[in-house]
Amino acid sequence: MRRIAAPALIFAAIALVPLLPLGGERGLVLLLIARAMVFGLAALSLDVLLGLGGMVSFGHAAYLAIGAYAVAILDANNISEALIVVPIAMLASAAFATATGAVALRTRGVNFIMITLAFAQMLFFALGSLSSYGGDDGYTLYDRTELLGRPVLKGLGHYYVCLGFLVLAYVFCRVLAASRFGRVLRAARQNEERVESLGYRVLAYRLAAMAIGAALCGLAGVLLVNGAEFASPSYGTWQRSGELLVMVILGGAGSLHGALLGAGAVVLLEEGLGRLTEHWRLIFGPLLVLSVLYFRGGLAGICPTWIKRVRK
Amino acid sequence: MALFLVQALNGLQLGLLLFLIAAGLTLIFGVMDFINLAHGVQYMIGAYFGVMFAGLTGNFWAGLVLACLAAGALGLGLERLLFRHLYRRSHLEQVLATFGVILTLTEAARTIWGPAPLQLKMPEILDGSFQLMDGLRYPVYRLFLIVASLAVAGLLAWAVNRTRAGMLIRAGASNAAMVEALGVDIGRLFALVFGIGAMLAGFAGVLAAPLVAVEPSMGDNLLILAFVVIVVGGIGSIRGAFVAALLIGLVDTLGRLLVSDLARAALGASGAARLGPAVASMLIYLLMALVLAIRPAGLFPSPGART
Numbered sequence A: 001m002r003r004i005a006a007p008a009l010i011f012a013a014i015a016l017v018p019l020l021p022l023g024g025e026r027g028l029v030l031l032l033i034a035r036a037m038v039f040g041l042a043a044l045s046l047d048v049l050l051g052l053g054g055m056v057s058f059g060h061a062a063y064l065a066i067g068a069y070a071v072a073i074l075d076a077n078n079i080s081e082a083l084i085v086v087p088i089a090m091l092a093s094a095a096f097a098t099a100t101g102a103v104a105l106r107t108r109g110v111n112f113i114m115i116t117l118a119f120a121q122m123l124f125f126a127l128g129s130l131s132s133y134g135g136d137d138g139y140t141l142y143d144r145t146e147l148l149g150r151p152v153l154k155g156l157g158h159y160y161v162c163l164g165f166l167v168l169a170y171v172f173c174r175v176l177a178a179s180r181f182g183r184v185l186r187a188a189r190q191n192e193e194r195v196e197s198l199g200y201r202v203l204a205y206r207l208a209a210m211a212i213g214a215a216l217c218g219l220a221g222v223l224l225v226n227g228a229e230f231a232s233p234s235y236g237t238w239q240r241s242g243e244l245l246v247m248v249i250l251g252g253a254g255s256l257h258g259a260l261l262g263a264g265a266v267v268l269l270e271e272g273l274g275r276l277t278e279h280w281r282l283i284f285g286p287l288l289v290l291s292v293l294y295f296r297g298g299l300a301g302i303c304p305t306w307i308k309r310v311r312k
Numbered sequence B: 001m002a003l004f005l006v007q008a009l010n011g012l013q014l015g016l017l018l019f020l021i022a023a024g025l026t027l028i029f030g031v032m033d034f035i036n037l038a039h040g041v042q043y044m045i046g047a048y049f050g051v052m053f054a055g056l057t058g059n060f061w062a063g064l065v066l067a068c069l070a071a072g073a074l075g076l077g078l079e080r081l082l083f084r085h086l087y088r089r090s091h092l093e094q095v096l097a098t099f100g101v102i103l104t105l106t107e108a109a110r111t112i113w114g115p116a117p118l119q120l121k122m123p124e125i126l127d128g129s130f131q132l133m134d135g136l137r138y139p140v141y142r143l144f145l146i147v148a149s150l151a152v153a154g155l156l157a158w159a160v161n162r163t164r165a166g167m168l169i170r171a172g173a174s175n176a177a178m179v180e181a182l183g184v185d186i187g188r189l190f191a192l193v194f195g196i197g198a199m200l201a202g203f204a205g206v207l208a209a210p211l212v213a214v215e216p217s218m219g220d221n222l223l224i225l226a227f228v229v230i231v232v233g234g235i236g237s238i239r240g241a242f243v244a245a246l247l248i249g250l251v252d253t254l255g256r257l258l259v260s261d262l263a264r265a266a267l268g269a270s271g272a273a274r275l276g277p278a279v280a281s282m283l284i285y286l287l288m289a290l291v292l293a294i295r296p297a298g299l300f301p302s303p304g305a306r307t
Helices: A002-019 A023-052 A061-076 A083-106 A109-130 A155-178 A180-190 A192-198 A204-228 A236-249 A257-276 A282-294 A298-311 B002-032 B039-057 B060-081 B091-113 B140-162 B164-181 B186-208 B218-231 B240-292
Strands: B129-133 B134-139
Touching: A002 A155, A002 B186, A023 A061, A023 A155, A023 A204, A023 A236, A023 B134, A061 A083, A061 A109, A061 A204, A061 A236, A083 A109, A083 A204, A083 B129, A083 B240, A109 A236, A109 B134, A109 B218, A109 B240, A155 A180, A155 A204, A192 A204, A192 B140, A204 B039, A236 A257, A236 A282, A236 A298, A236 B002, A236 B091, A257 A282, A257 A298, A282 B091, B002 B039, B002 B129, B002 B134, B002 B140, B002 B164, B002 B186, B002 B218, B002 B240, B039 B060, B039 B186, B039 B218, B060 B140, B060 B186, B091 B186, B129 B140, B134 B140, B140 B164, B140 B186, B140 B240, B164 B186, B218 B240
Parallel strands: none
Antiparallel strands: B129 B134
8 A cells, every 4th residue: 555655645746736826937847847757757668677677778768759759750741649649659669679679688788788879879860860850950840749639738738648648657567567577577687597497588578678668758758849849869869868767776776656756856956956056967966976875776765764764 | 092091090090099998998897897987077087187287387298198197096086985885886876876977077077177168289299291192191190199099009908918917907807706815905906997997098088189179078979989899899808999999980980981972872962961971870889789789798708707
């Protein structure tokens, strides 16, 4: 029960924020939370690979970019219907993950990190060459994605659609983690040979996990581009992939809600420290280092420790 | 033909520069099993040190020596204060912590030296060009860069293969625990490897400084290229890093030439202008994916390396 209570509380709090009397800062606060939710979804999808499957993907931002460009390319062809755009974005991401994953999963450890990076870099340069969609400069959407002709992604709609997808994705990932599929993945992370010898094809499970994570991240890309009304290759830079990794690790890899906490912390810290000083990275960088040295297990790991201390 | 020759020399020069950075990275990874994302930042700081010390002393060579020493000292300081506590942690935690170091040092450089790119003036004796062949001149400084990098690479090869410390480093790269069990002070060995790596990266930074804009983000892309080099070469292998660095340098520069020619032949001028640069930028990553798909441990996997 407690394991459901914490995330449920977070989601309820996010749902209630627009009802608060926020005054002049209202628009900014809602935009910021929506951004945190989108990156929360992306980080969650990375945690499926990293936490469940033990696969450190350094190219996860590629799927954000694929989702974003699916919206942009369809938009340029006058298609902005969510029932078409969203499945295509998710399928395209999953297809890219399956094709590259089949090669990448031949390698282990740091080589896997680097080969996923290599594929993401290839995609990054390929997107920059799409001159009919703006090339390096990016592409501005004519219109946001609509559902059956209704502009559901405008204003507060975007906020609640983000929240809805985030909750759905979170529940889906929890179910996935608890299922036989999730248990096989976690077992393979600990001892691949043993799971193989039990008759499971570990490679197929990992590939499926990559495709699922990629599809969810493609969805995050759709939401991201709809918030910005702008798609550019910079969504897929390796720095962005690194940032997603930071969110997951900072939150605590493998716990799923940790990824959400990590994404929220990074987005809010960036904004908060950015207001404090233009050199906010001088504070943020050491914070990251200290969090590794002293908070093992990430944000998701600290909260239970505090609860235990208070109970004593 | 002349263009080809110039590009081949440029590729050689890029490859050697990459080797200087990748050599430290591959040693640090091979011996300490430590992913140091901050290695590119050490190259950037080296370039800034070069600008600063050359400005203070008014002499390029004094600046070069002082910058190398300072870069090595900075590396040793980081190792003692922080990295040493991360060796036994998971790769993920190392990635997070060193990412934090990247953010901190990049921003520190931006705060201290400003966001605008700086320029390091090359020494007058190397400023100019010489006749390579008929109607073809090549800058002296680039040739100096090639010679200096080759000399340092040779020195490194000698040190690693012929000296006692080098023997311990090689032993550490194949089995650090065994070296420790044999009574070697592993902490000092690690510090030595780190200091050498930091100095090489700093040296590369100063050498590159007169040719590129010295700016806080100059290390970012080189870090990725250096990682490509060590993964293609096989982690922990100096020889692999050398071969892979030259390969990557040549493929990147000559590939750009070749791809744009091929694209022009196949697609016409407008298509080539569109597709050429993208395909050319992709080449090294294609090469890396190809190498890893065929040889998952790289070209020269070091025996007993933990990948």
